[in-house]
Amino acid sequence: MNNKKGYTVPELVAIIALTGIIALICISKTSYAFKEINDPDIQKEEVKSLVQQATKAYVKSKEEDFKKEEVTYIYAKEVATAGFLFEKDAYNSMKIKISYQKESNSFEIEVVE
Numbered sequence: 001m002n003n004k005k006g007y008t009v010p011e012l013v014a015i016i017a018l019t020g021i022i023a024l025i026c027i028s029k030t031s032y033a034f035k036e037i038n039d040p041d042i043q044k045e046e047v048k049s050l051v052q053q054a055t056k057a058y059v060k061s062k063e064e065d066f067k068k069e070e071v072t073y074i075y076a077k078e079v080a081t082a083g084f085l086f087e088k089d090a091y092n093s094m095k096i097k098i099s100y101q102k103e104s105n106s107f108e109i110e111v112v113e
Helices: 009-037 040-061 063-067 076-081
Strands: 071-075 095-101 106-111
Touching (some): 040 063, 040 076, 040 106, 063 095, 076 095
Antiparallel strands (some): 095 106
């Protein structure tokens, strides 16, 4: 009667090799993702998008004031002071152009910096 308990050396080597290959693939994929997150150009575009969306909500809350002028310029600090953004130095000095389109009764918002 021959009871086999445990794994043989070739089985252990195969398991370690497969685990290493899987780890290598995962590390390379995640490092690429973090590289993309830390790209300053991508971060800048994300901040612009955030400011633009917050400004849309701010304009909607003060719609009648912005309809008086065809084009208005404000700073992101004004949007932050109104409670639509957290006050951050990264975007407080950003200049925002708000254009009122009378024909379509809508606003066009652009971060001009």
